[in-house]
Amino acid sequence: MKKNKPTKKPVAITMGDPAGVGPEIIVKALQKLIPDRKTTQNPQLIVADPGIMEKAVNRFAGTGFKKMFRDAPVFEKPEQVENPAPPLALYSVGRLDPERMRPGRPGGKEGRAAALCLEAALELVQKKICRALVTAPVAKAALAAAGFNHPGHTGWLAQKTDSRVLMMIAAGKFRVVPLTGHVPLERVPGLISASLLASALELLDQELKKWFRIKRPRIAVAGLNPHAGEQGTLGEEEIEIIAPAIAAGRKKGIEISGPFPADTLFTPERRRTYDAALCMFHDQALIPIKTLGMNRAVNLTLGLPFVRTSPAHGTAPDIAWQGTADPESMIRAIKLAGQRS
Numbered sequence: 001m002k003k004n005k006p007t008k009k010p011v012a013i014t015m016g017d018p019a020g021v022g023p024e025i026i027v028k029a030l031q032k033l034i035p036d037r038k039t040t041q042n043p044q045l046i047v048a049d050p051g052i053m054e055k056a057v058n059r060f061a062g063t064g065f066k067k068m069f070r071d072a073p074v075f076e077k078p079e080q081v082e083n084p085a086p087p088l089a090l091y092s093v094g095r096l097d098p099e100r101m102r103p104g105r106p107g108g109k110e111g112r113a114a115a116l117c118l119e120a121a122l123e124l125v126q127k128k129i130c131r132a133l134v135t136a137p138v139a140k141a142a143l144a145a146a147g148f149n150h151p152g153h154t155g156w157l158a159q160k161t162d163s164r165v166l167m168m169i170a171a172g173k174f175r176v177v178p179l180t181g182h183v184p185l186e187r188v189p190g191l192i193s194a195s196l197l198a199s200a201l202e203l204l205d206q207e208l209k210k211w212f213r214i215k216r217p218r219i220a221v222a223g224l225n226p227h228a229g230e231q232g233t234l235g236e237e238e239i240e241i242i243a244p245a246i247a248a249g250r251k252k253g254i255e256i257s258g259p260f261p262a263d264t265l266f267t268p269e270r271r272r273t274y275d276a277a278l279c280m281f282h283d284q285a286l287i288p289i290k291t292l293g294m295n296r297a298v299n300l301t302l303g304l305p306f307v308r309t310s311p312a313h314g315t316a317p318d319i320a321w322q323g324t325a326d327p328e329s330m331i332r333a334i335k336l337a338g339q340r341s
Helices: 022-033 050-060 063-071 108-126 140-145 153-161 185-191 194-212 237-251 282-296 328-340
Strands: 011-014 044-048 088-092 132-135 166-171 174-178 218-222 255-260 276-279 298-302 307-311
Touching: 011 022, 011 108, 011 328, 022 044, 022 050, 022 063, 022 328, 044 050, 044 108, 050 063, 050 088, 063 088, 088 108, 108 132, 108 140, 108 153, 132 328, 153 298, 153 307, 166 194, 166 282, 174 194, 174 282, 194 218, 194 237, 194 276, 194 298, 237 255, 276 282, 282 328, 298 328, 307 328
Parallel strands: 011 044, 011 132, 044 088, 132 307, 174 276, 218 255, 218 276
Antiparallel strands: 166 174, 166 298, 298 307
C-alpha cells in the first residue's frame, strides 16, 4: 500500500490485557479500517508488547496486513515518534514471552503489561505526540494483581489528568451515563448527592454539545429505586436528592426531565425523547444499551483534556485468542476517536 503523507497526528491504541481479546480485535479492526481512505491518510500507533502483537498478527491477520505490520516503524521513546508515515506504526512497551502467556487467564504479569501500555499511551497524548487515545479492554483483577490501584481506565485517567469525568456508552443516538461507576451496589445510595448530580448534569450538557454538536441537549434522569421511589413509599432519594438536583439544573438552563422509573426509560418510544440518559449506577445504564446494541456500542470518557474511547465490552476470557472475537465495537471506537480529535 502506498504510504501517504499524514494530515494529522496518530491515534494511540493500547493493547489492553494480552490474555484477553484486545490484541485480536485491534488486528481485525485495523485490517478492516486501513483500506478506508480517511484511515489510510493518518497513522494508527499501536502501543503494545511487540511479541504479543506479532503473535496476534500471525494468528488473525491476512497476508497483506502481515506485511504491513512487518514494514511498520517501531518506536521505543516518545521523542522518536514524529509524524510516522501512515497507515501503521508500533510503540514498543514490555517484553512478555508470548508462548508463556495464558489466553483467558490473566495474572499480575499480564496486568502489568496492560498498565505499562496505558501509561506510555497517556504520555504520548499528554505530550501531544498523539491526538487521541483508544484503549483495548483490561482485566481489573489482573491490574489489581499488578498493583494498579484503580478498577479500570476511567478513574485512573481522571486522576492522572486532574479531570472531572463521566463514562458514556453510546450506540448510535442511544447514549447512557452511569452517575456512579465501578463500585459495589451496596455503596451506591451513599454516593448519590446533590453536588454529584449537579456536577454530572453540567458536564453531560457541556460534553453533548462538544462531542455530538447537539445545540440543546435533552437529558433524562433515572430514579434510584423501583418506580422512581413511588412518591417515597419505595425510597426517598428521588424526593430528597434527585428531583431537587434536576430542578436546580433546569434553573441553569439545562433541559432535564425525570426522575423516571428505570424499567420504562429505555423503551423505543421513550428513547426518542432524550439525547442521553443519566442513570444512578453501572448496571442500570449498561444492561439496556448492551442488550440492545452491544457490538455497536462505544465507551467514551467525557471531561478529559483529550479524546479517549474504547470498546464497550471486556476482555472476554472465554473466547480470548480463539479467533471468534467481534471487532465491531473496536472499529467504532477507533473511528469515533479519529472523528472527534
